[in-house]
Amino acid sequence: MALLLIKSRPSNLTNPAVRALRFASSDGRIQLHKSKGQHILTNPRVLDAIVRRSGVGPSDTVLEIGPGTGNLTLRLLEASRRVVAVEVDRRMVDALSRRAEERGFRDRLEVIHDDFLKTKMPSFDLCISNIPYMISSPLIMKLLFESVRPFKRATLLLQKEFAHRLLAKPGNPGFNRLAVNVKLVAGVEFVMNVSKRDFVPCPKVDSTVVTITPKLETPNVDLEEWRAFTRTCFNTKNKTVGAIFKQKRLLELLRRSEDRDGGGYVESEDGVEMGLFKDRIIGVLKQEGFEERRPSKMGIEELLHLLELFNQVGIFFNERRKI
Numbered sequence: 001m002a003l004l005l006i007k008s009r010p011s012n013l014t015n016p017a018v019r020a021l022r023f024a025s026s027d028g029r030i031q032l033h034k035s036k037g038q039h040i041l042t043n044p045r046v047l048d049a050i051v052r053r054s055g056v057g058p059s060d061t062v063l064e065i066g067p068g069t070g071n072l073t074l075r076l077l078e079a080s081r082r083v084v085a086v087e088v089d090r091r092m093v094d095a096l097s098r099r100a101e102e103r104g105f106r107d108r109l110e111v112i113h114d115d116f117l118k119t120k121m122p123s124f125d126l127c128i129s130n131i132p133y134m135i136s137s138p139l140i141m142k143l144l145f146e147s148v149r150p151f152k153r154a155t156l157l158l159q160k161e162f163a164h165r166l167l168a169k170p171g172n173p174g175f176n177r178l179a180v181n182v183k184l185v186a187g188v189e190f191v192m193n194v195s196k197r198d199f200v201p202c203p204k205v206d207s208t209v210v211t212i213t214p215k216l217e218t219p220n221v222d223l224e225e226w227r228a229f230t231r232t233c234f235n236t237k238n239k240t241v242g243a244i245f246k247q248k249r250l251l252e253l254l255r256r257s258e259d260r261d262g263g264g265y266v267e268s269e270d271g272v273e274m275g276l277f278k279d280r281i282i283g284v285l286k287q288e289g290f291e292e293r294r295p296s297k298m299g300i301e302e303l304l305h306l307l308e309l310f311n312q313v314g315i316f317f318n319e320r321r322k323i
């Protein structure tokens with residue numbers, strides 16, 4: 001029986017202009033690549049605190065994204081039933097596998113050698129990771145919207161400013177589309193700040209640990225439509241939602257604008273045009289150019305439903321709030 005599972009796929013992260021850094025680890029010298037976000041968390045107190053605050057228990061399967069040389073992984077193996085780690089760098093996969101084997105953990109560790117954003121999502125109870133910061137947004141979207149089955153919680157070490165935008169309330173500076181998308185399906189909580197001095201090599205920015213807990217019930221919404229809708233709302237900087245969709249006026253205009261064939265365009269005060277065909281919204285045209293969208297299944301009723309959901313996540317249509 002293969003005890004240490006390593007699934008492999010060639011990496012496409014082969015930028016020749018990569019800026020490499022020298023780092024002396026306990027496993028020998030490994031060249032760390034900034035382009036892969038390789039900042040190793042070395043402070044044992046912080047590592048222990050992350051494990052403790054994650055609430056991991058002996059029955060949990062943990063997903064770790066970007067385990068690196070395994071400083072966090074070994075602690076997670078001590079505390080959990082099983083760890084599935086996804087790592088893009090072959091050298092890290094080897095270093096981690098060696099360390100896990102030395103510590104007698106090899107039958108409880110599965111290492112997937114792949115880019116997390118491209119790999120098939122494994123099943124897991126908890127995700128606990130010091131992630132590569134440059135893929136933070138797509139990583140969180142993948143966790144929340146592509147998980148095979150519901151998971152309990154994700155405990156993530158994020159760049160401090162990024163974490164604070166996720167924690168921001170509607171109307172606060174920094175509140176962005178990712179925060180809205182996350183808020184629809186999950187709750188985000190602050191856990192602790194981590195100094196940049198706790199990493200080797202020392203990054204330019206401090207970090208923050210947050211937990212992201214999926215809601216037990218998610219709203220009844222076509223997530224693809226929701227994401228297109230929030231993209232429209234957040235593409236127009238420094239505007240309120242009310243300015244983008246003047247609800248009554250927009251709907252009146254939409255209905256009146258329909259031509260003989262059932263198609264038409266209307267323009268809002270902010271230069272946002274919506275294309276209609278037989279009561280279906282087929283595209284959004286803005287001052288900067290046409291935003292490509294597949295013909296939408298969304299009709300006027302669905303648009304109103306999305307606006308209602310916006311209220312539920314705390315963005316009120318009629319309030320003059322900046323988003």
Ligand SMILES: C[S@@+](CC[C@H](N)C(=O)[O-])C[C@H]1O[C@@H](n2cnc3c(N)ncnc32)[C@H](O)[C@@H]1O
Pocket residue numbers: 036037038039040041042065066067068069070071072086087088089092114115116117129130131132133135
């Ligand atoms: C910030 S380091 C964290 C290392 C380790 N978890 C720690 O706490 O010390 C990020 C790790 O993610 C890996 N990585 C970068 N991009 C990745 C991707 N797209 N998929 C999976 N792993 C990735 C890097 O090779 C690196 O090992």
